[in-house]
Amino acid sequence: MKCRKCGEKASINMRQHRMALCKDHFLEWIPEQTERFIKKYGMFARDEKILVAVSGGKDSLALWDILTRLGYEADGLYLGLGIDGGIEYSAESQRLTEEFARARNLKLHVIDIEKEYGHSIPVFSEISFRGKDKPCSVCGLTKRHEMNRIARDLGYDVLATGHNLDDEAAVLFGNTLQWSADYLLRQGPVLESKEGLARKVKPLCRFYEREMTAYSIMRGIEYIYEECPFAEGATQIFYKETLNQLESARPGVKLTFYLRFLEAKQSGDLFIQKDEKPPQLHPCERCGQPTSAPNLCSFCRMLEKADAS
């Protein structure tokens, strides 16, 4: 297999694009494409301040690396969730993230949930669900709340996450199986800002997971290989595996699935339409972030419950 650009030996073959590239050209191609997606979907402008949510995994560190290479002003936010799972998951991912930032002289904000709110994510979850459920819903709620809080308090225009195509296709697959109209209408590379909520963007949403792995390795990025111990057995992983089976029989099917969805949504052809008014948002009495609940947002209700227990 030869590189399409220079004819040298290729390092990666992307069957969905019918294109193979050598290491140097692949490492050029990824930021070029990212820049194209940033413009195409109107993610952010050159003069906007970007906060990248970094977890220590390959996707978010690769995203931070790419945005920096492209010359954007991008700082990192690491949330310490207090997850151990026998592999010191949080401690190790924090170490790798801090190391990444230090080596490149980048600004990293670190928020430790336990120090900030008195309990780690697994403990919050234990209190909320009495250990009956995985901590993922509490974790997701906390991450959304904290990312938005930091973006707002520190004056960032936009919040960028490292979701790749495999993540997005799996979410889309799940939402389609359930015909979750609300979620389908909200899914996309950009979630516009509204009353007190920062704009959210996913600049890597058109890259396959294997491309992000290849990019991270070729760039020498040290990332945490292990998944969060709670991720195991998650429905999303099952959807990813199912889509990978389809992909090996039909190269490109994942990308087409996602892109056709975005096109249909943009042209208004998606037959799910909602004309009711979106819920009215008002500031939470405790933290001031927008919520549709009567007094406290769901995060602050969780805190109250935990404080009372």
Ligand code: SF4
């Ligand atoms: Fe949080 Fe881990 Fe669940 Fe992801 S898998 S939402 S990091 S608890």
Ligand code: ZN
């Ligand atoms: Zn080449």
Ligand code: ZN
């Ligand atoms: Zn609140």
